[in-house]
Amino acid sequence: MTAVSTDMAWRRFVTALLTSLGLALSGLYGLVLMIDPYDALSFSPDWKRYPVSRHSRDYNAILARRPEYNSAVIGNSTSMLLPPTELNQELGARFVMLSMPAASPFEQRELIRLFQRHHSAIRNLVVGLDSVWCHPGGAPRVLGLMENHPFPYWLYDENPWNDLPPLDETTLKKARMQAKALLGLQIRYEHKPDGYWDFSDALHKENDPESIRRRLHAADRHPLPLDLPKGSEAFPDLADLENLLGLLPAETEKILFFAPTHHLQLPTPGSDQSAAWEDCKHRAAAIAGRVPRTLVVDFRIPSPLSENDAHFIDAQHYTRPIASELIEMLSAALRGKAGDLPELRVLARSAGRGGAG
Numbered sequence: 001m002t003a004v005s006t007d008m009a010w011r012r013f014v015t016a017l018l019t020s021l022g023l024a025l026s027g028l029y030g031l032v033l034m035i036d037p038y039d040a041l042s043f044s045p046d047w048k049r050y051p052v053s054r055h056s057r058d059y060n061a062i063l064a065r066r067p068e069y070n071s072a073v074i075g076n077s078t079s080m081l082l083p084p085t086e087l088n089q090e091l092g093a094r095f096v097m098l099s100m101p102a103a104s105p106f107e108q109r110e111l112i113r114l115f116q117r118h119h120s121a122i123r124n125l126v127v128g129l130d131s132v133w134c135h136p137g138g139a140p141r142v143l144g145l146m147e148n149h150p151f152p153y154w155l156y157d158e159n160p161w162n163d164l165p166p167l168d169e170t171t172l173k174k175a176r177m178q179a180k181a182l183l184g185l186q187i188r189y190e191h192k193p194d195g196y197w198d199f200s201d202a203l204h205k206e207n208d209p210e211s212i213r214r215r216l217h218a219a220d221r222h223p224l225p226l227d228l229p230k231g232s233e234a235f236p237d238l239a240d241l242e243n244l245l246g247l248l249p250a251e252t253e254k255i256l257f258f259a260p261t262h263h264l265q266l267p268t269p270g271s272d273q274s275a276a277w278e279d280c281k282h283r284a285a286a287i288a289g290r291v292p293r294t295l296v297v298d299f300r301i302p303s304p305l306s307e308n309d310a311h312f313i314d315a316q317h318y319t320r321p322i323a324s325e326l327i328e329m330l331s332a333a334l335r336g337k338a339g340d341l342p343e344l345r346v347l348a349r350s351a352g353r354g355g356a357g
Contacts, residue, residue, distance in 0.1 A: 029167050035182070037174035038062065040155060040163050050181040051191045052174045056100040057107070061155035063195045064114040069096035072115050075128025076103040077199070078259035078316060081323035082126070084194040090331040091253075093123045097195035105133055105237035106141045110156050112244055117158065122252045126330070127241070129258045130300075130316070134224055134280035138236040200313055200320055212313065216262050219315035223267075224276045235283045242287045250292045255330060256284060260299035260322070260343070262315045263306040281347055288348035296347040297333050299326065305343040 036044035037052055039062045051059035064072070071093035073082055077100075084095035098111050108127070116122065132139045142151065154162045165171045191197045201207060204215065245254050258281065267273035281298055288294040305311055311322050318326070325343075332338045333346050 025167070028172075032165065032167065032171060032175045035175045035178050037171065037178040038152075038155060038165060040165070042160075047182055049178060051195075051197075052177040052181070056098075056191075056195070057149065058152055058155060058174075059191070060098050060100060060111060060195065061114065061152065063096050064098055064111055065118045066096065067118070069094050069194070070119060070122060071095045071124035071126075072098050072111075072122075073126045073128070074108050074111050074115075075099040075126075075259070076108070076130065076132065077101045078130045078261075079126070079128025079257075080197070080199060081318065081320055082327055083323065084192075084196055086324055086327050087124075087126070090327050091124055091334070095124070095126075095194065097192075097197075099128060101199075102143045103132075104141055104143050105139050105241070107151060109240060109244055110151075114156050116248060120249075122248055124253045124255065125245075125248065126255045126257070129256055129284060130261075131222060131224065133237050133241070133284070134235065134277065135237065136225060136234040136276070136280075198320055200317075203313055203317065207313065209310070213309050215314050216309055216312060217264065219262070219264065221265060223273050224280070226272055226276055235280055238280070238283050238287070242291060245287065245291045245294065252293060253334065254287075254291060254294040255297070255334065256287065256294065257297040257326075257330060258284070258300040259316075260303075260305050260311075260318055260326070262309070262312050263302055265315050266300070266302060266306065285348035288350045292350050294348075294350045295334055296349070297330060297338075298345040298347050299329075299343060301343075301345055303343045 033041060034044060036047075036049065038058050039049040063069075071087070071091070073079055073084070073087070073095060080097065080099040080101070082097070082099075084097050087093065087095040098115065100107065100111075103111075112125070112127075115125075132143065204211070248254065267277055277300075285296045288296050299305065305318075305322065305325075310319075312318055329338060329341055329344055332341065333344065336349075338344060338346055
């Protein structure tokens with residue numbers, strides 16, 4: 001064989017190899033698009049897809065667009081246990097759960113924006129507040145737990161040209177998980193169609209009363225930073241939330257609540273931490289003075305709720321039965337019937353709303 005013929009043979013081999021590789025990748029990507037792991041493509045088969053990430057950032061972008069819901073819960077894991085079905089019964093609405101573990105204020109605002117763009121008539125918006133909203137200088141866009149899971153901006157914008165998922169390891173992994181779920185082989189995260197997932201048992205390995213008691217009494221405190229802006233420049237995340245709520249329809253019920261926490265996580269009365277929390281709550285309450293139909297409720301106080309170990313899974317997360325009680329109390333506060341409830345304080349309500357809480 002001459003050098004020329006050998007060279008031609010190698011070229012044919014390389015061409016055939018590259019062509020085969022290209023066809024294989026094209027076929028693989030076509031399969032990914034058909035499976036549509038993020039349920040984001042208008043041309044994929046109309047199959048019942050499932051959340052394939054416990055952190056919900058991907059799937060919530062789809063839930064926020066669905067027209068069958070007219071109300072939403074947005075927050076992090078401290079509001080994830082509120083069942084939408086019970087909220088529907090109490091408030092006469094159709095709720096979707098859009099709260100996510102370790103959701104930063106930035107991520108929560110992106111979900112509010114997305115839900116607003118796809119729902120012209122929003123009946124209720126419930127926003128769970130906790131320490132991430134009370135960072136005086138503003139919380140990071142990505143909180144520690146999510147540093148290795150970048151926020152999927154491409155799922156939250158309105159550009160249809162970037163909805164094709166990247167062909168990378170993450171997409172292939174999620175396509176495999178979605179395929180298993182579609183085939184009925186494995187549904188890893190038992191989210192309901194409305195986004196609800198009772199994560200109580202999955203949060204910790206040991207959930208017997210004694211293990212919970214030890215966990216509660218050994219938990220570290222997470223103090224608010226005190227050497228940051230004060231006064232009008234403090235709590236910029238709450239200022240951004242106020243601006244965003246002001247863009248919602250005037251008839252939308254905006255319910256903001258500080259989630260309950262175990263009493264050992266509450267600051268000592270009279271301390272700098274106590275003052276910082278009161279400043280944050282005061283800033284949140286101010287939203288009701290400027291945004292119509294806004295109610296601000298505080299469960300993060302010493303009360304029969306916070307002082308009972310049996311009400312908590314860990315220092316920051318209450319139990320599933322307490323979630324049902326919170327819904328009933330929020331409904332009572334919305335109707336102006338919470339005056340005798342020791343578990344909460346009504347921090348503020350917009351002028352013209354029902355009786356005092």
